[in-house]
Amino acid sequence: FGIQKTKTGRLKKPFVKVEDASHHYRPFYLQLSNIPLINYSVPKPCSPFDLDKTSALQKPTQAKQRNRVGCEAPGPARLRESKKKGYCECCSQKYEALQAHLLSEQHRNFAQSTQYQVVDDIISKLVYDFVESKSGISRRVKRSIGSF
Amino acid sequence: MVMEASLGIQDDQQPLSPMHDQLQTDDSFKKYEQNYKLTGVEKDIEKLYEAVPQLGSVFKIKDKIGEGTFSSVYLATAQLKMGPEEKIALKHLIPTSHPIRIAAELQCLTVAGGQDNVMGVKYCFRKNDHVVIAMPYLEHESFLDILNSLSFQEVREYMFNLFKALRRIHQFGIVHRDVKPSNFLYNRRLKKYALVDFGLAQGTRDTKVELLKLVQSEVQQESCSQNKTHIVMANKVSLNAPAPKELSQSSTKTAVKRPYSHAQIQTKQGKDGKEGSVGLSVQRSVLGERNFNIQSSISHESPAAKLIKQPKLMDITSRKLAAKKKVISTKTVTSNIVRKTASSCPANLTCDCYATDQVCSVCLSRRQQVAPRAGTPGFRAPEVLTKCPNQTTAIDMWSAGVIFLSLLSGRYPFYKASDDLTALAQIMTIRGSRETIQAAKTFGKSVLCSKEVPAQNLRTLCERLRGPPDLAAEKQEDYVHESILSLRTDQKLKLPLQVAPAGRSFEEDGRGGSEAHTSDHRAGLRGWDQVPDEAYDLLDKLLDLNPATRITAQQALMHPFFRDMSL
Numbered sequence: 001f002g003i004q005k006t007k008t009g010r011l012k013k014p015f016v017k018v019e020d021a022s023h024h025y026r027p028f029y030l031q032l033s034n035i036p037l038i039n040y041s042v043p044k045p046c047s048p049f050d051l052d053k054t055s056a057l058q059k060p061t062q063a064k065q066r067n068r069v070g071c072e073a074p075g076p077a078r079l080r081e082s083k084k085k086g087y088c089e090c091c092s093q094k095y096e097a098l099q100a101h102l103l104s105e106q107h108r109n110f111a112q113s114t115q116y117q118v119v120d121d122i123i124s125k126l127v128y129d130f131v132e133s134k135s136g137i138s139r140r141v142k143r144s145i146g147s148f
Numbered sequence: 149m150v151m152e153a154s155l156g157i158q159d160d161q162q163p164l165s166p167m168h169d170q171l172q173t174d175d176s177f178k179k180y181e182q183n184y185k186l187t188g189v190e191k192d193i194e195k196l197y198e199a200v201p202q203l204g205s206v207f208k209i210k211d212k213i214g215e216g217t218f219s220s221v222y223l224a225t226a227q228l229k230m231g232p233e234e235k236i237a238l239k240h241l242i243p244t245s246h247p248i249r250i251a252a253e254l255q256c257l258t259v260a261g262g263q264d265n266v267m268g269v270k271y272c273f274r275k276n277d278h279v280v281i282a283m284p285y286l287e288h289e290s291f292l293d294i295l296n297s298l299s300f301q302e303v304r305e306y307m308f309n310l311f312k313a314l315r316r317i318h319q320f321g322i323v324h325r326d327v328k329p330s331n332f333l334y335n336r337r338l339k340k341y342a343l344v345d346f347g348l349a350q351g352t353r354d355t356k357v358e359l360l361k362l363v364q365s366e367v368q369q370e371s372c373s374q375n376k377t378h379i380v381m382a383n384k385v386s387l388n389a390p391a392p393k394e395l396s397q398s399s400t401k402t403a404v405k406r407p408y409s410h411a412q413i414q415t416k417q418g419k420d421g422k423e424g425s426v427g428l429s430v431q432r433s434v435l436g437e438r439n440f441n442i443q444s445s446i447s448h449e450s451p452a453a454k455l456i457k458q459p460k461l462m463d464i465t466s467r468k469l470a471a472k473k474k475v476i477s478t479k480t481v482t483s484n485i486v487r488k489t490a491s492s493c494p495a496n497l498t499c500d501c502y503a504t505d506q507v508c509s510v511c512l513s514r515r516q517q518v519a520p521r522a523g524t525p526g527f528r529a530p531e532v533l534t535k536c537p538n539q540t541t542a543i544d545m546w547s548a549g550v551i552f553l554s555l556l557s558g559r560y561p562f563y564k565a566s567d568d569l570t571a572l573a574q575i576m577t578i579r580g581s582r583e584t585i586q587a588a589k590t591f592g593k594s595v596l597c598s599k600e601v602p603a604q605n606l607r608t609l610c611e612r613l614r615g616p617p618d619l620a621a622e623k624q625e626d627y628v629h630e631s632i633l634s635l636r637t638d639q640k641l642k643l644p645l646q647v648a649p650a651g652r653s654f655e656e657d658g659r660g661g662s663e664a665h666t667s668d669h670r671a672g673l674r675g676w677d678q679v680p681d682e683a684y685d686l687l688d689k690l691l692d693l694n695p696a697t698r699i700t701a702q703q704a705l706m707h708p709f710f711r712d713m714s715l
Contacts, residue, residue, distance in 0.1 A: 011598070116274060126271050
């Protein structure tokens with residue numbers, strides 16, 4: 001959970017606070033603008049906790065078109081091509097741009113290492129029952145795995 | 149709902165299956181959107197062929213049908229040696245995945261998959277860091293689209309088949325961690341089901357999936373370093389023989405723990421102290437330290453022998469060094485308590501804030517507890533939301549309960565929260581704050597809520613949310629029931645909701661989807677006018693706030709709700 005503003009003192013209502021019984025860890029809490037309410041007037045199939053749609057009157061026939069607007073998760077949480085930040089488990093480091101990281105020397109060394117033996121071991125036990133053809137772009141027919 | 153890595157089409161995307169094409173309204177904006185997407189998809193397909201050239205001679209990749217944080221899924225066709233051309237789902241894993249994680253996901257599919265509604269694997273292709281898992285493709289519905297047109301009988305079948313899949317994986321000691329509709333594929337016409345995506349799976353203590361033991365994420369409470377990144381692993385883990393039990397938990401074991409990256413611990417704060425929702429819905433803790441092994445010798449000894457030979461790769465001292473090297477960039481509280489180094493436990497200072505509405509510099513200066521929380525917020529069990537370190541297969545049963553809640557209430561997603569505590573607050577409004585607090589005590593958590601909210605009666609809640617039958621939704625069933633002969637046009641009958649008497653038995657009485665061409669659309673109720681008490685009893689047991697007493701998959705299959713269904 002994120003680091004919260006560290007204001008000592010009394011939490012402002014309404015809030016939810018959680019703390020481990022061991023007293024060993026930092027409590028975490030949330031000060032809400034309002035405690036969630038079950039909203040029965042939001043049209044189906046939207047969540048009863050959908051605050052953006054306070055009344056069914058705004059979109060009376062909404063429920064029927066394949067119109068998902070309003071049922072969706074909040075905007076910024078969309079996965080976008082452009083947002084390719086992340087953490088590389090192979091290199092144990094964060095990266096700002098996925099493609100750039102994959103081309104970095106460190107990652108390429110890992111990619112070509114024997115670390116993938118554990119994957120290949122499992123592959124070697126699978127039964128291959130596809131037919132190969134020379135269709136499409138002439139691609140190297142290579143089922144062998146890994147490059148050493 | 150956001151950022152799913154699954155075989156399922158994202159619920160919020162346009163499904164592109166032929167089934168849906170018939171239903172699509174000719175909407176020019178949608179058309180534009182699809183065309184726009186297509187170019188991107190075509191590029192992705194081309195890139196995939198380039199990354200894993202072997203695919204070119206086997207598959208015709210048709211489309212991209214899913215995209216998540218850790219993978220993209222494509223629809224392809226291939227010719228089998230025996231039999232016809234087959235539709236295949238190709239799952240391309242993000243090349244930053246650690247090989248052990250990739251192998252663990254594959255092993256889940258090979259060990260547990262292929263039966264009881266658990267997705268299996270046909271083959272796997274690799275070139276360097278690009279791994280593509282080939283699986284049978286199951287054409288499936290979009291949960292949101294069919295939610296309000298399912299008959300009650302179909303709901304029973306859906307849940308029954310979900311429990312079959314969960315029982316199967318739980319028998320193998322797999323905790324799925326991301327059970328939700330988009331990871332449980334459902335083909336309504338064929339009555340076929342498949343639980344997919346083991347990308348976030350973890351093993352129980354006694355898991356039968358050997359590699360899940362190396363993908364541990366329990367952050368041991370007694371472990372004192374702030375950044376638990378002392379990972380070591382064997383260069384090669386051969387899987388021919390299971391490691392003996394007494395070794396499997398030993399410290400010499402080569403293991404990949406999954407602590408959280410800083411990025412995850414320090415999620416960006418939104419306003420009002422909530423964490424930003426970006427990147428939170430599907431996160432997996434990361435594999436830690438780089439490999440400290442020096443040599444990679446491909447040997448053919450038993451794993452046990454190897455494990456014994458393995459040098460202890462990082463002793464305590466080097467662990468500490470490693471932990472120290474990772475500087476924490478959090479702005480910690482400026483308290484006059486001097487923190488010890490990250491590698492030792494801060495003094496266990498107590499304060500009087502516990503279970504009160506207070507926080508002080510003492511409790512706020514303690515380190516944060518880290519526990520697995522991969523998954524999707526609205527489907528996380530209370531023990532996940534409150535960072536309980538020992539999570540079990542019961543977390544999947546909670547998620548199944550949330551799906552059942554959607555089916556009974558006609559609402560999806562049911563919970564809508566971008567952070568854990570909002571999700572917990574929403575659970576409290578359904579299950580009651582006192583009840584939630586009480587249960588949390590049993591797993592060692594103090595939960596405090598400034599406002600007491602009562603538990604809801606599940607039947608009343610679901611019936612109110614479902615409201616009168618939605619006749620328009622049923623028109624969508626045309627492809628299932630070829631033609632609806634007598635669809636009533638007297639719009640939305642306001643029918644009184646009947647409360648079924650307790651102990652009602654399940655007579656088929658021609659209702660429900662058990663027959664392909666049922667013409668029984670009497671008043672569009674299709675079983676919804678007499679939902680038996682058993683349904684809500686089962687829901688209550690799935691949404692048990694106490695993981696220790698929550699119903700198991702095995703028990704759920706035996707529940708009276710499924711009285712007349714055969715395993």
